[in-house]
Amino acid sequence: MDMATGEFAARASAAPAADAPLAIEARGLVKRFDGQLAVDGIDISVPEGAIYGILGPNGAGKTTTLRMLLGIIDPDEGTRRVLGADNPQDVARRIGYLPEERGLYPSMKSYEAIAFMGALRGLPLDEGRARGKDLLDGHGLGHAVDKQIRQLSKGMAQTVQLLGTLVHRPKLVVFDEPFSGLDAINQGRLEQLIRGLADDGTTVIFSTHVIAHAERLCEGIAIIAGGKVPYAGSVEEARDRIPAQVRLETRNAEGPWRAALPADTRRVGDFWYFPLPESGIEPLLKALMDGEAGIQSLSIERAGLHDAFVAIAGEAAARDMVADNTGEPA
Template sequence: MTGNGPQAASGQLAIEARGLVKRFEGVTAVDGVDLAVPSGSVYGILGPNGAGKTTTLRMMLGIIDPDSGYRRILGAERPHDVAHAIGYLPEERGLYPSMKATEAIAFLGALRGLPLREGRRRAHELLERHGLGHAASRQIRQLSKGMAQQVQILGTLVHRPRLVVFDEPFSGLDALNQGRLEAMMRGLAEEGTTVIFSTHVIAHAERLCDEVAIIAGGKVPFAGPVDLARDRIPAQVRLETRAADGPWRLALPAEARREGQFWHFALPDTGIEPLLRALIAGEAGILSLSIERAGLHDAFVAIAGAAAARALGDQTPEEMAR
């Protein structure tokens, strides 16, 4: 897990939102969202497309105002008062095609108050550090889509913000550059920067996040540590025995099911030790026994419902394991 930077230890909140509501033409896009993002953490807003993730981020950043509710960002009730300390990568990417990569990064920094000269210096440094030094003098239109997106990500960071907000940052990146972005986000949190990102890809949230907010239909049925979300589902036991039957069978939970040579059931509330003693005493002949915690995908299904999980589209436990 990440989020061990100096700010994380303080217990302060980088973002606090209570009861945020936003309607568009009579349709409620966000319906009473509460969020509390600890400083120095990596925080994910997880949900399918159309769930209200982007609208929630835009309200917190002051791009749009909520119809009702309260928000505080980096201690300020007016987001624009701390805009210079925030880096924001919108879902809709956009750079001037004729700008060179260095100038594009410096320009994005200038929008947050960074002098252009310093922005150019930092841009060169960032491009070299992230393996894009060869692209420094190339125009955006000459770059691949993935490279252009990396340039915009660097432009989001060039002014060294205290809070970085990414809206679907992994879209358009290949697997290699997704991994690089994940490493960058971890590094930011380790330095004390708060990172919040929206995603419909559960694997990214499970690998990166200290805490998540699960959003579906404009509501947040869960917000908190990833481990707490996973604990909504009991750990699962997989048992293989030498004996096919015997008095030890009485020790298995009533809902235990057999698939092939394995028994599957939820870990009893009493823990595994009493079960082990009963299996040994009953001469079950334990060949293998494993306890597997629920993944975030299963937790998402339990919390948000199967329909919301299906709306994620491409997420399965097998894909999460890749």
């Protein structure tokens, strides 16, 4: 995905206000295929202008959930409301969707492919052609405007499909595993683009099995495991489910200060690790100093989203996520 940053420069996206209207609200979504339960009672709420991540291993139900939200398939049970409409198809022209299964007509020229995708969302072809050329030029692909898709590199073709998803200027953009197959540089560029969309007021939802992207980008997440959502809420609240950890290094190995350490303290090499006490760090610091611990270093480390995912979804789901990332068996 050979994307220059263009107009989507990296900026810190402001989180939507707590009372922001909802772009998506889903309650009790259930879907079965051939009698097998694929999605089991999912609830999701996404404020307008948010960047929202749906996390889970392959096969957890992420794609099925997105397709129900978009009206591509209907739920067997439950309700969904998208951009104020009970039927997502009524607002399809205001939505951009990049599926995990990518595909373009190989004989189409780049700008025509973008225009064609816009036309599927109601954008007049002539306007789509003009916007397509501008988008390609703005993303470093001006030289590829008249090239056929079959003449492009894989990364360039991915960029064309992404621009086709955005050409009609949707208010809601849904990406299904958008980072798959991208190298580190183009993953970073896509993150910049997502931030830029949110800065412009567009709601962005993406599914992923790479937790780092969600941790860097998202205000809110839904964790899906086995077709259920054990957690939906803010990234910060998910991380706060695990107490912050204190890492302590002392000059003295023994002394009265040892009595101040919590009972679940563990020692690894030269460091002591334990959860941050509910009373805070100040009383502990005083006890350590009074007990002549000889503090060499002390840091408080918040739990990462990966640790929160393990605590919420379980070790098995976390192993599946790792396997999805590496391509190796869990």
